[in-house]
Amino acid sequence: MSAGGSDHAIRTRTLRWNEPLPQTTDLPVLLPAASHLAHAAAIERTAGAFTLRLRPAHGVALAVLFLIGCGWAEAQVQPGQPSIVETLWKWTPVLLRGFLFNLLISAVAMAAGTIVGLFLGFAQISLLPPVRKGAWLTTHFFRNAPWLVLLFYCMFLLPFQVRIFGVTIPIPDWLKATLGLALPVMANVSEIVRGAVQSIPTTQWESAASLAFNRRQTLWMIIFPQCIKRMLPPWMNLYAILTMSTVLVSIVGVNEMMSLTRQALSAENRPGLLLAFYSYVLFWFFLYCYPIARWTVRLEARYAVND
Amino acid sequence: MSELPAASSDPIVDIHDVYQSFGKVEVLKGISLSVPKGGVVCIIGPSGSGKSTLLRCINGLVPIDRGSIRVAKFDVHKLLTDQEKIALRKEVSIVFQQYNLFPHKTAIENVMMAPIHVLRENKDEVRVRAVALLKKVGLSEKADVYPGELSGGQQQRVAIARSLAMRPEVMLFDEVTAALDPETVKEVLNTIRALAQEGMTCMLVTHEMRFARELADTVYFTDGGVIVESGPPADLFDRPVKERTRAFLSQIL
Numbered sequence: 001m002s003a004g005g006s007d008h009a010i011r012t013r014t015l016r017w018n019e020p021l022p023q024t025t026d027l028p029v030l031l032p033a034a035s036h037l038a039h040a041a042a043i044e045r046t047a048g049a050f051t052l053r054l055r056p057a058h059g060v061a062l063a064v065l066f067l068i069g070c071g072w073a074e075a076q077v078q079p080g081q082p083s084i085v086e087t088l089w090k091w092t093p094v095l096l097r098g099f100l101f102n103l104l105i106s107a108v109a110m111a112a113g114t115i116v117g118l119f120l121g122f123a124q125i126s127l128l129p130p131v132r133k134g135a136w137l138t139t140h141f142f143r144n145a146p147w148l149v150l151l152f153y154c155m156f157l158l159p160f161q162v163r164i165f166g167v168t169i170p171i172p173d174w175l176k177a178t179l180g181l182a183l184p185v186m187a188n189v190s191e192i193v194r195g196a197v198q199s200i201p202t203t204q205w206e207s208a209a210s211l212a213f214n215r216r217q218t219l220w221m222i223i224f225p226q227c228i229k230r231m232l233p234p235w236m237n238l239y240a241i242l243t244m245s246t247v248l249v250s251i252v253g254v255n256e257m258m259s260l261t262r263q264a265l266s267a268e269n270r271p272g273l274l275l276a277f278y279s280y281v282l283f284w285f286f287l288y289c290y291p292i293a294r295w296t297v298r299l300e301a302r303y304a305v306n307d
Numbered sequence: 308m309s310e311l312p313a314a315s316s317d318p319i320v321d322i323h324d325v326y327q328s329f330g331k332v333e334v335l336k337g338i339s340l341s342v343p344k345g346g347v348v349c350i351i352g353p354s355g356s357g358k359s360t361l362l363r364c365i366n367g368l369v370p371i372d373r374g375s376i377r378v379a380k381f382d383v384h385k386l387l388t389d390q391e392k393i394a395l396r397k398e399v400s401i402v403f404q405q406y407n408l409f410p411h412k413t414a415i416e417n418v419m420m421a422p423i424h425v426l427r428e429n430k431d432e433v434r435v436r437a438v439a440l441l442k443k444v445g446l447s448e449k450a451d452v453y454p455g456e457l458s459g460g461q462q463q464r465v466a467i468a469r470s471l472a473m474r475p476e477v478m479l480f481d482e483v484t485a486a487l488d489p490e491t492v493k494e495v496l497n498t499i500r501a502l503a504q505e506g507m508t509c510m511l512v513t514h515e516m517r518f519a520r521e522l523a524d525t526v527y528f529t530d531g532g533v534i535v536e537s538g539p540p541a542d543l544f545d546r547p548v549k550e551r552t553r554a555f556l557s558q559i560l
Binding site: 203204207208209211212213214215217221222226 | 366368389392394397400401403407409410420421424473
């Protein structure tokens with residue numbers, strides 16, 4: 001290694017994913033990549049998590065994996081056993097019912113998490129210190145707790161039924177699991193709201209104040225409407241992440257697609273089916289999440305231009 | 308520090324010995340000035356001399372440490388509650404250097420918002436007034452256009468119309484042409500000129516010396532948080548007394 005090379009080696013350090021990228025480089029050839037990476041990092045910081053970087057190629061890779069799985073299973077088909085495609089087809093109605101359940105859980109958790117998260121986000125910018133600090137603590141507690149741990153807490157701490165005025169209302173497992181998923185969603189939405197409100201230039205507040213708007217009017221009529229389009233991309237990103245996380249509830253015994261797949265596999269008792277079946281599950285999630293991810297990317301690009 | 312006797316016996320803005328600081332940085336160090344009703348006052352001076360802060364103090368956006376500010380019937384330095392500040396801001400309106408229009412509202416909605424939601428006036432009456440105001444600033448045909456599609460000069464004229472919609476007694480202009488290119492500066496200055504000639508009380512922080520000379524009754528030169536010199540534009544621009552004023556004017560004229 002030359003002297004110049006070792007000089008570079010001293011300065012080169014691996015950047016962590018959430019670190020701001022240096023704005024300058026002494027290697028001009030890196031500049032295009034630097035701006036691209038800076039953009040990607042900015043998006044991930046807004047989302048507070050890794051973003052999906054799906055490309056059509058990912059779909060192709062998935063399909064190839066699926067086909068290989070099928071081929072491998074097909075090769076192991078014993079005489080007298082139904083073919084792999086036939087088996088998949090047979091189980092598809094059951095699996096899809098499970099998948100719809102995943103979607104239902106994701107929709108309910110997202111709706112509940114968003115509504116409570118909006119309140120929590122506004123509480124985080126309250127002028128009252130106890131409200132602000134309480135909201136901050138709640139947000140960060142649920143944002144930094146592992147999803148699976150929250151899920152277990154909800155499963156085992158919530159009662160399986162409640163009695164109100166002598167009427168017994170059962171709380172099914174799936175509802176408890178949904179609540180468990182709604183908690184981290186709530187915390188993430190809260191941060192999205194806070195971040196968006198604080199990203200609006202202070203001159204908008206000043207301008208509103210000079211026109212005699214009070215704080216509530218300013219937030220409601222001037223600041224929040226401008227926040228919505230900033231919040232939409234990270235919110236959709238969060239939904240995609242949530243949808244993929246719904247398979248976690250299989251661990252606590254809710255009959256969604258993942259559990260049903262496992263049950264189907266044990267009923268068939270053919271090891272060759274493993275890869276095919278799990279690829280099939282992946283395929284359905286991909287089909288649902290991929291358009292959301294692409295749409296998010298498009299929205300981000302459009303709002304970046306219009307801002 | 309020199310202080311001119313007010314041209315009118317009844318000043319609408321009366322500032323006395325105002326001190327203001329941001330943390331340890333003292334921005335205003337004893338400013339006194341007064342503006343008669345219908346008067347036009349220009350404040351000039353180098354950047355960081357506290358000109359913009361002074362304007363923000365006048366409509367209560369920035370609290371002062373010491374001294375007194377009276378605008379119309381309000382003692383600005385004593386206003387504590389939001390209701391009091393809101394009452395003041397109906398009388399005094401400020402136009403900013405960066406326009407600060409609301410980007411999610413069209414030009415006419417920008418003008419109509421505050422009268423409808425703050426003054427609680429009838430929407431149809433406000434619309435009639437907003438149309439007239441946009442006509443006055445020469446933007447009738449841009450009423451339904453969003454700020455993002457307007458030029459800087461057009462946005463600034465919408466901002467002036469938005470302030471006027473509150474029917475203020477006093478208009479404050481904070482370097483309203485500083486962010487504009489020379490051609491559009493003219494259209495904004497023409498708007499302000501028309502206002503001044505109609506008898507609106509105006510206070511302008513500006514770097515447009517020719518405009519200040521033409522329009523102002525009194526020009527104040529500030530530096531380092533104090534008023535160095537003041538007087539009618541003919542005196543201040545042509546026969547400045549203080550060395551600091553001469554140095555500043557020789558730099559920019």
